[in-house]
Amino acid sequence: MTWTLVVLGGVxxxxxxAEGRSRGxxxxxxxxxxxxxxxxxxxxxxxxxxxxxSGISSPSHGPPFTPCRLPLTPAQHEVLDDNTHETxxxxxxxxxxxxxxxxxxxxxxxxxxxxxxxxxxxxxxGSSRLYRSTDYGKSFHDISHRINHTFIREEFGVSxxxxxxxxLTADTAVVDHPGGIIFTSTxxxxxxxxxxxxxxxxxxxTYHFLNPDYLVAVSxxxxxxxxxxxxAKWTKVYDGVYSFSWGAGINLFFSCSRVDTxxxxxxxxxxxxxxxxxxxxxxxxHEDIYSFGYIGAFLFFSVMEDPRSPRVMYFSSDQGETFSxxxxxxASTEQFYSILDGDEDMLFMHxxxxxxxxxGTMYTSxxxxxxxxxxxxxxxxxxxRKSDFTNITxxxxxxxxxxxxxxxxxxxxxxFNRGGSWRQLNKPENVDCGDQVKSCNLxxxxxxxxxxxxxxxxxxxxxxxxxxxxxHGAVGDSLSSSQHPDVFVSSNGGYNWRGTLRxxxxxxxxxxxxxxxxxxxxxEGQVKTIKFSTDEGQCWKSYNFTEQxxxxxxxxSEPGTKAMNVSVWGFRPEEDGQPMWxxxxxxxxxxxxxxxxxxxxxxxxxxxxxxxxxxxxxVLGVKETYRRLKKQSVCRNGRGFVVSKKQSPCLCTREDYLxxxxxxxxxxxxECVRQPSASNKTLEACLxxxxxxxxxxxxxxxxxxxxxxxxxxxxxxxxxxxxxVKPNPSPPANSTSSVTYFDTPRERLVLTLVCAGAGxxxxxxxxxxxxxxxxxxxxxxxxxxxxxxxxxxxxxNCITVDHESGTSSNGTACQQESDDDLIx
Numbered sequence: 166m167t168w169t170l171v172v173l174g175g176v177x178x179x180x181x182x183a184e185g186r187s188r189g190x191x192x193x194x195x196x197x198x199x200x201x202x203x204x205x206x207x208x209x210x211x212x213x214x215x216x217x218x219s220g221i222s223s224p225s226h227g228p229p230f231t232p233c234r235l236p237l238t239p240a241q242h243e244v245l246d247d248n249t250h251e252t253x254x255x256x257x258x259x260x261x262x263x264x265x266x267x268x269x270x271x272x273x274x275x276x277x278x279x280x281x282x283x284x285x286x287x288x289x290x291g292s293s294r295l296y297r298s299t300d301y302g303k304s305f306h307d308i309s310h311r312i313n314h315t316f317i318r319e320e321f322g323v324s325x326x327x328x329x330x331x332x333l334t335a336d337t338a339v340v341d342h343p344g345g346i347i348f349t350s351t352x353x354x355x356x357x358x359x360x361x362x363x364x365x366x367x368x369x370x371t372y373h374f375l376n377p378d379y380l381v382a383v384s385x386x387x388x389x390x391x392x393x394x395x396x397a398k399w400t401k402v403y404d405g406v407y408s409f410s411w412g413a414g415i416n417l418f419f420s421c422s423r424v425d426t427x428x429x430x431x432x433x434x435x436x437x438x439x440x441x442x443x444x445x446x447x448x449x450x451h452e453d454i455y456s457f458g459y460i461g462a463f464l465f466f467s468v469m470e471d472p473r474s475p476r477v478m479y480f481s482s483d484q485g486e487t488f489s490x491x492x493x494x495x496a497s498t499e500q501f502y503s504i505l506d507g508d509e510d511m512l513f514m515h516x517x518x519x520x521x522x523x524x525g526t527m528y529t530s531x532x533x534x535x536x537x538x539x540x541x542x543x544x545x546x547x548x549x550r551k552s553d554f555t556n557i558t559x560x561x562x563x564x565x566x567x568x569x570x571x572x573x574x575x576x577x578x579x580x581f582n583r584g585g586s587w588r589q590l591n592k593p594e595n596v597d598c599g600d601q602v603k604s605c606n607l608x609x610x611x612x613x614x615x616x617x618x619x620x621x622x623x624x625x626x627x628x629x630x631x632x633x634x635x636x637h638g639a640v641g642d643s644l645s646s647s648q649h650p651d652v653f654v655s656s657n658g659g660y661n662w663r664g665t666l667r668x669x670x671x672x673x674x675x676x677x678x679x680x681x682x683x684x685x686x687x688x689e690g691q692v693k694t695i696k697f698s699t700d701e702g703q704c705w706k707s708y709n710f711t712e713q714x715x716x717x718x719x720x721x722s723e724p725g726t727k728a729m730n731v732s733v734w735g736f737r738p739e740e741d742g743q744p745m746w747x748x749x750x751x752x753x754x755x756x757x758x759x760x761x762x763x764x765x766x767x768x769x770x771x772x773x774x775x776x777x778x779x780x781x782x783x784v785l786g787v788k789e790t791y792r793r794l795k796k797q798s799v800c801r802n803g804r805g806f807v808v809s810k811k812q813s814p815c816l817c818t819r820e821d822y823l824x825x826x827x828x829x830x831x832x833x834x835x836e837c838v839r840q841p842s843a844s845n846k847t848l849e850a851c852l853x854x855x856x857x858x859x860x861x862x863x864x865x866x867x868x869x870x871x872x873x874x875x876x877x878x879x880x881x882x883x884x885x886x887x888x889x890v891k892p893n894p895s896p897p898a899n900s901t902s903s904v905t906y907f908d909t910p911r912e913r914l915v916l917t918l919v920c921a922g923a924g925x926x927x928x929x930x931x932x933x934x935x936x937x938x939x940x941x942x943x944x945x946x947x948x949x950x951x952x953x954x955x956x957x958x959x960x961x962n963c964i965t966v967d968h969e970s971g972t973s974s975n976g977t978a979c980q981q982e983s984d985d986d987l988i989x
Contacts, residue, residue, distance in 0.1 A: 191724040192263065192323065193263075193721050194261060194264075195262040195734050226648070226649045227596075227640050228596045228598050228599065230651075232665060232667060232705060233704035234704065234705055235704050235705065236706070237706045237708055241706075241756060244755050245751065245753075245755070245756055247755065248756075249710050249711075249751050249752070250302075250752075251749045252304060252748045253745055253746070254278065254296070254305075254747070255739075256745075257745065258280070258743070259280055259293070260280045261279050261280060262277070262278050262734065263278075263279070263323055264721055265277075265322070265325050266724055267329055267331060268328065268329045273297065273329075273353040273354065274298040274301070274305075275353075275354050276298070276305060277322060277323050277333070278293065278294040278746065279294075279316070279317055280319070293312075293317040295308050295309045295317070295333075295354075297354050301723065301730050301752075302730070303750050308354065311354075311356065311357050315333075315335045315346065315348070316335060316336045318334050318335065321369045324369055324370055324372070326372035327372065327374070328351070328377055329350075329352055329353035330349070330351055330395065331350040332347055332348070332349050332350075332370055332396065333348040333357070334366060334369065335347065339365050343363065344363045344364050345365045346360070347362060349396045360397065362399060363399055363401075364384035364385075364386075364390060364399070364401070365385045366382055366383075366384065368382075370396070373415070378393055378394055378395045379392070379393055379443070380392040380395065380396055382399075387404060387405045387406050387421075387422070388406065389401065389402050389419055389421075391417075391443060391444050402443075402444030403419065403438075403447070404421075405421045405422035405423075405424055407419075407420045407432075407435055408420050408457070410457070410459040412439070412459050412484050413462075414441075414484075415442070415443055416485075417439065417443070417444075418439050418457065418459060419437075419439075420435040420454050420457055420466075422435060423435075423436060432455050432456065433454075433469035433472060436449060436451075436452050436454060437449070437451045437457055437485075439484070441484075450464075450481075450485040450488070451479065453469055454467070454468060455469045455476050460507040460512070461507035461509050461510075462508070463482055463512060464488070465479065465512075466478075467479075467496070475496055475500075476495065477493075477495050478490070478493050478502060479491065480512075481534075482533055489533075491535055492536055493514065493537050496517065497519065499519065499520075502514060502515065502516055503515040505527070506554065510869040511532060511534075511583065512529070512534055513529055513530075513564070514527070514528045514529075514537060515544055515546060515552060517546065523545065524544055524546060524568070526539060526542050526543075526544060527539075527540045527566075528540055529583065529584040529823065531865060536825070538823045538865070539824075540584040541566070541568065542568075543568045543569050544568055544569075545566070545613060551613060551616055552566065553577075553614075554566040554611075555609075555624050557624070558626045558627060559633050559634060560626075560657075560659070560772070561785065561789065562580075562582055563579065563580065563581055563659055564579070564583065565577065565578075565611075565624060565636075565659065566611070567644070570643075574642065576643050577589065577607065577609045577644070578590075579659050581659070581660075581772060581784055582784055583868065585822075590608070591606070591607065591662060592605045592607060592640060592662075593664045598641055603642060604641075607653060608638055608640075609636045609637070609653075610636070610639070610644065610650050611623050611624070614637070614646075614650070619650060620686075621669055621671055621686040622670075624636035624637075625674060627725075628808065629727065629806070629808055630726055631678065631771075631793050632656050632658045632793070633654070633655070633681075634654065635665075635674070635681065637650040637652055637653075637669060638650065638651065638652075639651070640664075649668060649669075650669050651664055651666065651667050652666035652667075652669070652672065652683070652702075654681075654701060654702035657773075658771065660772075660774055665703075665705070666702075666705070668686070669685075670684060670686055670696075671683065671719065671720050672684075673720050673731055675726060675727075675730075675731060675753065676729055676753075676757070676802055677727055677806045678794065679761075679800070680698070680753060680757065681697065681702055682695055682697045682720070682751075682753075683696045684717060684720060684733060686717075691716055691737070692714060692735065693709050693714040694708065694709050694710070695707070695710050695731075695733060696708075700796040701796055710749050713737060714737075715737035715747050716737065716744075717733070717734075717735045718735045721734060727802070729753045730751060730753060731750070731751055732749065732751075733750075735747050757800065757801055760800060761794065761798065761802055761803070762800075765795055765800050766794055766798075767792075767793055767794075768790055768791075768792065769791045769792075769793040770788065770790050771788075772788075780816075780818070783872075785869060785871065785872075786814060786817065787813065787871050788812065789810050789812050790812075791809065792808075792809040814871060814872060814873045815872050815873070816876075817873065817875035818872075818876050819836070819837075820835070821866060822865060822878065823837075825863050827839065827840055827863075828863035837863040837864050863878070
């Protein structure tokens, strides 16, 4: 996952998959704002504590808990002192620092220091500075001369692709130059090649997710350009392009105008095209496109056939060869869709409610992206179209989000079966609400709170740190901006929680979960202390990493959690009053020296909450037993650590099924029941000259569920035949029948007239039946919405894409659609 850190008014905020989507995995941005600098100059003036939500002073503390703190021994302090490295970037006037990790396990970091108004500053003599570290941030060297001290565009930053490839984009005036300038490197920034582009970039260059030589870009005049040799040569392949995205293999999708230029008001009149041979030939997939994207195995796009008509969603699981309208509510021009998450098995989709309600309905798809079932109502989506939806990557099937209840309060819910059911979070084991609180649950702050500066970070989990979740939250009836957020930790994927740190913090996971580090978030004031835990947040030790405190900007560690060192970034004023960027790197490998052995691990059954139940640990049809580090073991997992697990199938129950489209789960039972308006279990629709008949008992298997035996409802059965024609049963092989012959012309004429009349009657009856069936389809399906017909397609030829970061499964960059109705 790509993280982008920005400091605004002294608060470090974490944007998931924002700027970093175009810069590659492991890119963070630190910003020093004017407000920060004014605070530096007035740092001696006493100020009121304004931490918490904007406009609310002196927030109250939540229910008390006592964090476990352990002292750092003098020997441990000395070891850390000897392995803490501080770098001051003297004379650097950049207001932004963009830090990027290059390669996997190389230890190479590139740091670009620049400012937000490059052209003006360039005329005044300013310039970017480029630094490089080859020892995981312990030391940095100025390599600005390797790019001729060229001013690099801050909004394009440092683009890192597969392997050790790097691209820097110069800030070039359009009027005086025929094209832009890029610097490319294939050796992690050790050397750079200068390239004059034949066009000016409208957005960052996008790598192919596997082959770094394949690059795609859009020019400011809407041209789509391709390079097959890592930027040395470029070819324009299309004009009037609005947006693009790589698909599976070398499939490239893009939306374009019907003419050669694209205007903003032409959305809804765009054409979606595909090239399978890198720009040699093109295929039109659909017209009247409003926007599109690609995630997991799915190409999706919204269509607006008329400017006044609602938009409808289409999905394809075979790279656009075939596609179907999704069984989802249509969206008006005031509403939007948002793909919350997706992989090769399913999608999570948010559909906005009409009006400025700040909530909508969450749906989950089948493995074809066509059939959608309601997963969660009143799902929170704030006025900035941001959702608190979070995939807990440390345990399969776990998702966390917030809903806006009818009383106007925000409450957290969690799902352990990929959206099949949701429940409130348990109260932390070391926190009590008191008798005055009617409902005592943990509620997690998400993106909504981060935007409103209530917390500096959202929930954090990593696939290599099994079961571990760290998040800001509040205990009580609901989330409240008038209550100080605290840090809570779960070791079993969100089932149980524990209060671990008082007040907001910045945190990071190292050593594959064997080490957690945290720095207290202070909107005003300077920092000098880092806290660390080797037992999944049960207890903490504190270390003063500098004798000269500085204003905090953010934490940075190598992506993947296998690192043992972390860098604390910030700035402090120099003697002339100008701020100086500072980076302090702490190497915990010197403190945790012992390698882990077999006795340091234990067998852990995931989703284990009922000790004596035969189904204990059964989620999504399997039991998963992980080899996991013991909390009391203080050792290094190492860079070669690989998550190890054993799986065994479970018997199927109703929990392994979602309610099929047109059904809902009864509040008092676990059964899926038909919507009241339904009259039968047969739905028919005439599609592309064929009649599809879908028979269902109201259940469908949760995507990726692998249960066996047990509960087995009548699953969907589909029969296909030409519209108006039913297959005739063949007579038994040994049956006999009498046959009547019509020999005379009169008899043949009578027969002809009778057959024609009967045929006409049958035709009328068939047409009436089809129309009635269509009415049944629409009437039976939540009548407040318009629904589309259905055509089932096979799921093949797909890749996995990480939606949060816009990366493929191997962690490299893939461009995602930026339209609000599809991507949050």
